[in-house]
Amino acid sequence: MGLFDDDFYSPKVSRKALKEHLGARKQGGWRRFRLKNRKSLQLVLMSVIATAVVITALYGILFGFSPTKKLSNLDLSARAVHASDTIRPAVVSIINEQKFSLDLNGGALEKDSEENGVYKEAGVGSGVIIQKDEQYAYIVTNFHVVSTAHRVKAVLTTGKRLEAEIVGMDQITDLAVLKVDAKGIDYVAEIGDSSKLRAAEFVMAMGNPLGMGEAITFGVVSVTRETVPVSLGQNGVLDWEQEVIRVDAAINQGNSGGPLVDLNGRVVGINSMKISNFGVESIGYAIPINNVVPVVEELMEKGYVSRAFLGVSMIDLQQYWSRQQLEADAESGEDSTLNLPKEVYEGIIVLEASGPAKEAGLTYNDVIVKLDDTKITSTRDLRKYLYSNKKIGDEIVVHFYRGKQLMKATVTLGENKPES
Incomplete structure (x- = not known):
């Protein structure tokens, strides 16, 4: 007796069972053959497609070619044309x-x-x-x-x-x-969101460069948020800081005031300035539209932007020294005109006090060195602290030198209403 003596496990097959098995195979054999080959064909096709994708990707990496590159360029160009036509x-x-x-x-x-x-x-x-x-x-x-x-x-x-x-x-x-x-004007620009700009995003600068008529320059956002020093009096003295978007789209004289536009045709900035030094190319700046909107709303409502007002005409102490070229005083460590202590070399000279500052006792040639607990070394520092931290009606403690004596005065800030 073998190990598999029962019918279920026995390796012995009767002739009748074999005949029935072969008959069934003849009837269903072709169907199974077709099913089997169809699956094989699908596997082959999938392998071919996968191989083609891999080869294309490797070719693109090696030679800088992409089968979608041309399509992308066409899409970018079409978007730019549509955006410019829109705005x-x-x-x-x-x-x-x-x-x-x-x-x-x-x-x-x-x-x-x-x-x-x-x-x-x-x-x-x-x-x-x-x-x-x-x-x-x-x-x-x-x-x-x-x-x-x-x-x-x-x-x-x-x-x-x-x-x-x-x-x-x-x-x-x-x-x-x-x-x-407003007669004959049918279109108003759509305002975008400058906070959503990303570095390398495409933008367009639009305007009237050099008085040559409307023109469009194309580029990318280089820096989404940057602070640059500016001269409010256009006299070379950097007395304020402006928050800007840096772009490489050409901004020329005459472009100032025009819109910086995204590829959806929305205004994301107002073109403002450029760096035009020798050897510098394509560095332009635009004021973010999110900063523009509240200023515009206040200008339309009041005609001016309401800010805290200290009431001093001023000049930087270092600027004053450079203008006077007081070499002898510099060597001795003192300035004979202002009669300051030798350790005081930064601050703001009061040229004229008016309004709140005058009421608090400040006068000509006082040298401001601190506001509250913040050291003040320049006009830029004073404006930045005042406009960023104080409101109309707030009190501010002004620390200043009158000659060699350090003094302080509490000033109640007014409002900078323009002269009528």
Whole structure:
């Protein structure tokens, strides 16, 4: 007896069972053959496709080729064209006109001069229409584009020239709002969100470079948020810091005030300045639109931006020393005019005190060295502390030297209302 003596495990097969088995195989054999080969064919096809993908990827890595590269470029170009077409009707050119004397000198007259003269184009810039009501359309541009103008004109993309009125200006943020007759203006730019910008994102700078008419430059966001020192008086003294977006899209004279636009056709910034030193290329700056909007709203409401007001005309102590070139005093460690202690070499000289500062006792030649507990070394420091930390009506402790004596005064801050 074998190990497998029962019928279930027995290796012995009867002729009848074998015949029945072979008959069943003849009937279903072709079906099983087709099923088996279909699965094999699918495996082969999948292997071929996978191999092709791998080879293409390796080829792209080695030779810089991508089968979707051309398609991506076409898509990028189409988006840029669509975005520019969308916003173009809202982009305007700004013309700064000043009145010049009719005499032989032909110099520019003061704004409030009643002398007869002739208006001439003194500068160009750009702007963007951001709001419209039944009567007026409102345009955002830069402060430095219109601050010296005796009158302003806005030129639409259709070539139509409109008389523009300055609604409000703010030197600190370099922004201004104009208004023009709304008749015939049908489009207002869509405002984006500058906080969502990413480095290497494509953007367009639009405006009127060099007065040559509307133009578009294309580039990427280099830095999404950067702080750069600026000279508010355009005199080379860096007395403020501006938060900006850095881009490599060309921004030339005349582009100032125009929109920085994303590929959805939305305004994400207002073009403001560029670095034009020798050897520097494609470094431009735009004011983030998220910073622009609250300033514009306040300019439209009040005509100015309300900030805390200390009431001092000032100059940096170091700037004063460099101007006077007091070499002898520098060697001795003291300044004979101000009579300061030798350890005091940074601070702010009060040239004139008015309003809150005058009421608190500050006067000419006082040298401010600290506000509250914050050391102040420059005009930039003073403005930054004042505008960032204080509100109208707050008290501030001013520490200052009057000669060699360190003194302090508590000032109740006022409001910086513009002179009427």
